Amino acid sequence: MIGTVLAFLVSCAVAAFVCTVIKEDFDKHLLLAWGRLFGLMVGGISAFAAAVQVISSMV
Amino acid sequence: MSEAAKKDAHDDEALILDAQQAMRDRGRIPEVAGVLGWLIPGLGHIYGGFYKKGALGLVLVLGLYLAGLGLSQGDAVQLDGDLAHPIAFVAQVGAGLPTGLAYLRSRGKLPGFRDVPAEELESEDYFKSREFIQRLPDVQTGLLFTMVAGLLNLLLAYDAFRGSPGAVARHLEEARIELRIQRLREELSAQQPEAEAEAEPKAEAEAEAEPKAEAEPKAEAEPKAEAEPKAEVKEETS
Numbered sequence: 001m002i003g004t005v006l007a008f009l010v011s012c013a014v015a016a017f018v019c020t021v022i023k024e025d026f027d028k029h030l031l032l033a034w035g036r037l038f039g040l041m042v043g044g045i046s047a048f049a050a051a052v053q054v055i056s057s058m059v
Numbered sequence: 060m061s062e063a064a065k066k067d068a069h070d071d072e073a074l075i076l077d078a079q080q081a082m083r084d085r086g087r088i089p090e091v092a093g094v095l096g097w098l099i100p101g102l103g104h105i106y107g108g109f110y111k112k113g114a115l116g117l118v119l120v121l122g123l124y125l126a127g128l129g130l131s132q133g134d135a136v137q138l139d140g141d142l143a144h145p146i147a148f149v150a151q152v153g154a155g156l157p158t159g160l161a162y163l164r165s166r167g168k169l170p171g172f173r174d175v176p177a178e179e180l181e182s183e184d185y186f187k188s189r190e191f192i193q194r195l196p197d198v199q200t201g202l203l204f205t206m207v208a209g210l211l212n213l214l215l216a217y218d219a220f221r222g223s224p225g226a227v228a229r230h231l232e233e234a235r236i237e238l239r240i241q242r243l244r245e246e247l248s249a250q251q252p253e254a255e256a257e258a259e260p261k262a263e264a265e266a267e268a269e270p271k272a273e274a275e276p277k278a279e280a281e282p283k284a285e286a287e288p289k290a291e292v293k294e295e296t297s
């Protein structure tokens with residue numbers, strides 16, 4: 001379980017980095033944009049997974 | 060598409076060409092940067108002069124790839140036999156050299172290959188064995204890591220090939236917005252004298268009208284003021 005969560009977080013972090021680094025420069029924008037995209041990815045995917053779990057438990 | 064949007068799109072295209080041209084001006088060839096970036100994650104950016112981007116890309120993307128390879132003990136990159144992952148290999152090819160080396164390793168041509176005898180692989184007992192089942196989650200994670208790293212590296216390599224215009228584009232967009240604001244201010248300041256020129260005759264006319272209006276009440280007030288002292292004098296004399 002921990003391994004899965006870690007794998008998910010690491011994948012999201014690297015994906016967010018690559019998608020940010022091609023758009024931003026190395027100033028304050030990079031860290032902010034990286035963190036924002038990482039948060040969006042983790043939050044969005046987690047919310048989607050939670051919704052799937054809830055719906056599948058109801059059916 | 061509006062005229063302004065067309066002009067912006069044209070500017071963006073020119074900017075991307077400029078980024079590549081700027082790279083050539085520095086004595087770097089964009090095509091070489093693209094190939095280097097594909098071979099080793101981040102190397103294209105380092106070659107192009109974007110050292111921080113390249114170093115971070117190298118650490119993160121190559122680190123992710125190697126972590127995946129390590130977790131699966133090399134089984135994530137396979138094209139032969141029952142352990143093959145041909146579709147995953149398409150994504151893994153995005154990281155050129157590491158995938159090539161891992162593939163050679165899976166063929167037993169590099170050291171570190173965990174050789175499973177063919178007879179053992181052919182028997183169904185191997186795939187039902189505790190060892191194989193225990194390793195499955197790690198192999199899955201390794202597959203995920205190597206695939207994601209391969210696909211992301213394609214983005215990095217393409218960015219290196221285009222001369223990494225992303226940050227430049229953002230700066231240009233900011234400069235473009237500032238220019239628009241400046242133009243609007245200039246237009247406003249150009250319109251202001253006209254408005255003032257239009258407003259002046261009105262103001263003069265109002266100014267001319269106001270003294271009359273002010274003068275009239277004074278004219279009315281003055282006779283009273285003059286009349287009051289007389290009344291006071293009369294009271295004194297009486």
